Amino acid sequence: MTPNLKEQYDYSKWLSEKELTPIEKTYLTVLIWADKRLRIVDYLESMENLYYKINMQMPRSHTEQYNLDNKFWYWYPLYALGTFSVIAYLVAAISGGLLGFYYSPATAGDPSVAYNQITYIMTDLNFGFMLRSIHRWSAQVMVAAVFLHMLRVYFVGAYKEPRELNWIIGIILISLTLMFGYTGYLLPWDQLSFWAGQIGVEMALSIPILGEWVAQLMFGGFSLGQATLQRMYILHVFVLPFAVTTVIAIHIGIVWMQGIAEPH
Amino acid sequence: MKHNADTKKTNTSDAPIVTDGSGLMQNPVPPDDQTPSWSERKSRSTGLAQLTYEYFERARLEDQDLRSRADYLEREVLGFPFWPHEVVRGFAITSFFIGIILFLSAVAPPHIAAPANPSQTPAVILPDWYLYWSFGLLKLEPLNPALSILDGDKLMLDRTFGVLANLVVVGFLAILPFINTGKARRPVEEPFWAAFGVAGVVLAFTLSLLSVKNLVPLNSHLLFDLTFILPVLFGIVFFSLLKTMREGYMYELNRRYYRLRPPKPLNK
Numbered sequence: 027m028t029p030n031l032k033e034q035y036d037y038s039k040w041l042s043e044k045e046l047t048p049i050e051k052t053y054l055t056v057l058i059w060a061d062k063r064l065r066i067v068d069y070l071e072s073m074e075n076l077y078y079k080i081n082m083q084m085p086r087s088h089t090e091q092y093n094l095d096n097k098f099w100y101w102y103p104l105y106a107l108g109t110f111s112v113i114a115y116l117v118a119a120i121s122g123g124l125l126g127f128y129y130s131p132a133t134a135g136d137p138s139v140a141y142n143q144i145t146y147i148m149t150d151l152n153f154g155f156m157l158r159s160i161h162r163w164s165a166q167v168m169v170a171a172v173f174l175h176m177l178r179v180y181f182v183g184a185y186k187e188p189r190e191l192n193w194i195i196g197i198i199l200i201s202l203t204l205m206f207g208y209t210g211y212l213l214p215w216d217q218l219s220f221w222a223g224q225i226g227v228e229m230a231l232s233i234p235i236l237g238e239w240v241a242q243l244m245f246g247g248f249s250l251g252q253a254t255l256q257r258m259y260i261l262h263v264f265v266l267p268f269a270v271t272t273v274i275a276i277h278i279g280i281v282w283m284q285g286i287a288e289p290h
Numbered sequence: 291m292k293h294n295a296d297t298k299k300t301n302t303s304d305a306p307i308v309t310d311g312s313g314l315m316q317n318p319v320p321p322d323d324q325t326p327s328w329s330e331r332k333s334r335s336t337g338l339a340q341l342t343y344e345y346f347e348r349a350r351l352e353d354q355d356l357r358s359r360a361d362y363l364e365r366e367v368l369g370f371p372f373w374p375h376e377v378v379r380g381f382a383i384t385s386f387f388i389g390i391i392l393f394l395s396a397v398a399p400p401h402i403a404a405p406a407n408p409s410q411t412p413a414v415i416l417p418d419w420y421l422y423w424s425f426g427l428l429k430l431e432p433l434n435p436a437l438s439i440l441d442g443d444k445l446m447l448d449r450t451f452g453v454l455a456n457l458v459v460v461g462f463l464a465i466l467p468f469i470n471t472g473k474a475r476r477p478v479e480e481p482f483w484a485a486f487g488v489a490g491v492v493l494a495f496t497l498s499l500l501s502v503k504n505l506v507p508l509n510s511h512l513l514f515d516l517t518f519i520l521p522v523l524f525g526i527v528f529f530s531l532l533k534t535m536r537e538g539y540m541y542e543l544n545r546r547y548y549r550l551r552p553p554k555p556l557n558k
Contacts, residue, residue, distance in 0.1 A: 029450045033362065069453055070348050080546070094533060098358070100294075104310075109383075110387055113384055113387050113388065114387075114391065115386060123388070131358075133406075136405070137405030137406075137514070138405065138406065138463035140403075141405045141406070143552065144402055145402070148402065155401070156395060156396065156400060158399070158400065159398075159399035159400060160391065160392065160394035162393040162395070162399075162400045163391050163394045163395045163398075164391050164395075166394075166420075167391055167394070168419075169420045170420070177487070181467075181477055181484065181487055182475055182476070182477075182489050183476070183480070183483075184475075186467055186470070186471070186472070186473065186475070187467070188465035189327070190468065193464075193466065193467050194467075195463045197460065197463050201460060204420065204421060204424075207418055207421070208418075210418065211417065211418055212425065214402055215405070216402050216403040216404060216405055216406055217403045217404050217405070217406060217407060217410075217412050218403045218412075218415075218416070219406060220406035220407070220408065221411065221412060221415040222416070222417050223414065224415075225415065225417070225425075225428075228314065228423060228449060229428070229449065229452075230451050231449075232447055232449035232450045232452075233450070234446070234450060240537060242521045249408075250406075250408070263329065276399050
């Protein structure tokens with residue numbers, strides 16, 4: 027390699043020769059460091075290309091069709107319900123992660139370990155009472171926002187072509203959200219939890235042919251016990267978070283591709 | 291090969307250095323020689339892959355056609371810049387919303403019931419509020435038909451019937467886009483479907499009331515009848531209302547639509 031080229035590739039010299047603010051200098055240093063190892067620049071460029079490719083999105087706009095460019099601001103709250111569900115989901119995820127440090131899904135003892143841990147969180151743990159309250163309320167608010175979101179989509183006909191697939195994904199999401207709520211409802215293992223679980227087992231058992239299998243799979247048996255609580259816990263903190271986060275990402279990705287069905 | 295080397299030499303002398311990431315600067319053989327173009331890939335493909343290419347070609351052509359005919363792509367877009375307007379607005383709305391959650395948590399914290407006791411059934415068994423409608427669907431045993439062919443026995447258990455009702459409701463919602471395939475979007479444009487939605491919402495509320503029937507100060511038979519009569523009643527009222535409003539709305543909508551896209555003159 028010629029000395030000329032070597033000089034050309036001497037980035038530290040290039041950096042020192044340029045007159046840069048500290049922010050610019052830090053940014054370039056980090057960018058060069060990462061690009062040397064990860065080919066960041068190429069990937070950034072392909073993402074930029076993706077962003078500017080208009081053909082990744084649908085070519086029609088309802089706002090344009092109905093000439094409503096500046097008239098839909100007062101509908102904004104209704105069109106923020108999807109965002110609100112995501113925000114409530116994030117709040118529930120953070121507060122739930124913190125609660126997970128102190129909760130343990132065990133039915134041993136009287137009252138059970140799970141119940142004792144909730145009592146501990148509510149009475150002894152610093153900020154624990156508020157933490158459980160935040161988790162509970164963000165879950166309630168998320169369910170409410172999801173229901174209202176569905177009603178909004180129904181009443182403005184946003185589920186129609188080309189958005190049928192996203193409507194079905196939405197139905198899956200609302201069912202998963204309700205399952206989230208139900209599994210979480212069972213975790214304190216108090217009277218309400220136990221008997222709600224009892225109804226769940228009976229519902230599962232009443233399914234023809236598959237009933238016993240479903241009851242085994244979801245509740246770990248035909249009567250409630252340690253296996254039930256353990257399964258509800260794993261569903262609530264492991265299975266559902268991954269599933270719901272993935273489906274939400276797909277749901278929002280499709281909204282990006284198809285554009286928002288604006289009011290008109 | 292020799293020819294290639296020659297062109298390479300002439301390239302380095304006067305052609306500008308390419309920095310688009312295609313690697314022309316280092317690579318003696320331009321990648322264009324190796325990477326097949328889109329049409330080459332298409333011509334080489336067979337079977338399903340070729341069909342896919344053919345469909346993509348048609349779809350892109352259609353998209354391109356739509357874009358070239360649409361006037362709105364060229365317009366001045368009405369919108370706020372991302373920074374600071376959209377960012378500040380998003381931050382404000384997010385903070386406000388999280389504030390509501392924190393406020394509710396502080397004002398109305400949940401409490402905990404007595405520990406689980408399998409030997410003592412409580413007077414009131416309830417899920418959370420958002421499952422009341424589903425819980426109400428489990429109490430539809432008067433609707434479960436008793437068939438004379440089975441000597442008045444029921445075809446399925448009441449519990450099975452309730453679970454099935456849940457599946458029917460969710461399944462119906464899922465296939466809704468394939469049932470209502472109309473293009474209209476406003477409630478006034480399709481009064482039936484808007485009224486249907488209102489009836490659905492009212493049904494969700496009445497089913498919730500039915501699920502807590504031992505807490506509602508009403509005769510349980512009356513409550514059961516109201517559960518199904520009220521939604522229909524609300525549906526009819528909304529249907530008539532929207533039907534009445536429809537005339538005026540459709541006039542305005544058509545006027546705007548045809549001003550934007552004037553109808554083509556008939557050639558005869």
